[in-house]
Amino acid sequence: MTAEPHSNPLSPERHHGPRLDPQALGLVTDLYQLTMMAGYRARGVHQRPAIFEVFIRRLPPGRGAMIFAGLEPLLQDLVNLRFSAEQIEWLKSLAIFQNATIPSAFWEELAVLRFTGDVWAMREGEVAFANEPLMRVQAPLSEAQWIESYVLASLSYPTLVATKAARMVQAAKGRPVIDFGLRRGHGPHAGLLAARVGWIAGFAGTSHVEAARLWNIPAFGTMAHAWIQSYGEERETDAFAEFAALFPHAPTVLVDTFETLEGIRKAARIHPPVAAIRLDSGDLPNLARRARAILDDHQRSSTRIFASGDLDEYKIDALTRAEVPIDAFGVGTEFITGGDIPKLSIVYKLVELDGRPVIKRAEGKRTHPFGKQVWRSQDCVGIFRGDYVTHRDESAEGEPLLIPAIAGGRLVEPRPNLETIRAYCADRWANIPAELRDLQHPGTYPVSYSERLERASRAMGL
Incomplete structure (x- = not known):
């Protein structure tokens, strides 16, 4: 078997990336x-x-x-x-x-x-x-x-990935699971496909804005570490407070940019209370339990704990079986790539x-x-x-x-x-x-x- 020579090399007039014409998909074949x-x-x-x-x-x-x-x-x-x-x-x-x-x-x-x-x-x-x-x-x-x-x-x-999503939803035992996969997908189009079938399989929403618009899927978003870093460690409380003031409808703040427990304490002192904190790294069972105690000590029993960070159905299942006080999960890499099973022997x-x-x-x-x-x-x-x-x-x-x-x-x-x-x-x-x-x-x-x-x-x- 020999490869076809490229008879039409790329020129400045040609696109330097995939630009499929939806009205002419006939060549999308082998x-x-x-x-x-x-x-x-x-x-x-x-x-x-x-x-x-x-x-x-x-x-x-x-x-x-x-x-x-x-x-x-x-x-x-x-x-x-x-x-x-x-x-x-x-x-x-x-x-x-x-x-x-x-x-x-x-x-x-x-x-x-x-x-x-x-x-x-x-x-x-x-x-x-x-x-x-x-x-x-x-x-x-x-x-x-x-x-x-x-x-x-x-x-x-x-x-x-729909099957992967259903397994994650099952493992969460009624807690919401949110698609965070776009940035880890194998190309931007994979993010759209995954957001759609994640919703079909029972996810509670997606961070993918265009998918949310196209299919009326609930859109979810928190913040990245860059927001906190733009203030610096000494102003982490300001980063939380100003974000919550800008977006008063159910703000969620990311607490593990510097010292996680200290970040949780700072978030717990914000008034009015933030809707949720997000843990994205570290020993999730330990951190979530300590976070719940800190939040409750500050009369923040309504503030939810959101977890993310390379979660799959096996990790989620272990967390829920252990009754770790996590209220919702964000899943990205392990969902959008298929995680442990990245291929399927489907034939025609x-x-x-x-x-x-x-x-x-x-x-x-x-x-x-x-x-x-x-x-x-x-x-x-x-x-x-x-x-x-x-x-x-x-x-x-x-x-x-x-x-x-x-x-x-x-x-x-x-x-x-x-x-x-x-x-x-x-x-x-x-x-x-x-x-x-x-x-x-x-x-x-x-x-x-x-x-x-x-x-x-x-x-x-x-």
Whole structure:
């Protein structure tokens, strides 16, 4: 495999950073998708009806379930995917297409190409498990191939961090958890994605101002150490008091810039009382207990203690189990990067072509044939008992999880708003068996296949 030479080096007229045109996202894909599309066109098979499915091969270590996230923004993009004339001309200039024996009509067709297929998917916020389809794409072969990379990139990261967020909310045991992740994200766009799915998964708000504006998420902010440093240690009390005077609506002050305990004492003497203090470093259990005592001694029982500083679900769980008097948590690095699990084995595979079953037999990467449906059963109180995967035309007991999202290249309306997705996610997460939510050693959820699918798989050598 050789790299494509860069035929258009950056010039002063070109952007020196990612500036995606939302009206021309067609090239947000991998090169081999486009070479295969050209090849399909040359073979005359580009319009053959195909079915691809998205699924997770294996749940990450320590995860009993995942929260399926990122769907609604993806659907909006899929119905608007297209190429600009400039993009097509640039693509034609690549060495791999020079003297390639593909029909010239391929380039004309790219100029008007749109996704015209159908998408069936689990609802955003659904809890999902390994080896069951999260999404089914039914479209002409070239169109379904075109969107693979975009689909995976749009679902993998949100699903990963939404699950991380749900675990943090669970560990907090009712105390608010706030997204502080923007500055530690892998690029500014990650901050938007994370803030959105953190809210879906149960966070109480975000520090990301644009995310708060876009989706009506409660905005939270305290102060950085620079505010205190700009006054100097000898005027730390002034730093607290003047901030509280400037922002009298629920001010929160950061007390660990110099000497934490002394900072707490200074904050406790401010009048009127500050709404909260924030601890961002040190021995949190010890400092929080001492802070509570100091605040109470100064008749500041209503002043809350907010903790941050590389917190994850394991640290939060240890703090709440020990009944450390912390009232809310800010999470950044460990949330937005995925922390202990920074990747997800989510894939998009061809399972049916022209109505015929398609498989992959590679060791450790096998796929089951045919487009499918997932049926979920529940016990008498609503707890999920197991998922049953069938051929898409079969019926079974339980709730069908894949529902129409795009039909004929158009969104199936109405689409859920963020509050609906958030409520749905909370309900579904609460209904998985308790052992699957264990943070350290989760149980295994049963996913089984119908006899029809098992028979088809055996017939094809699986």
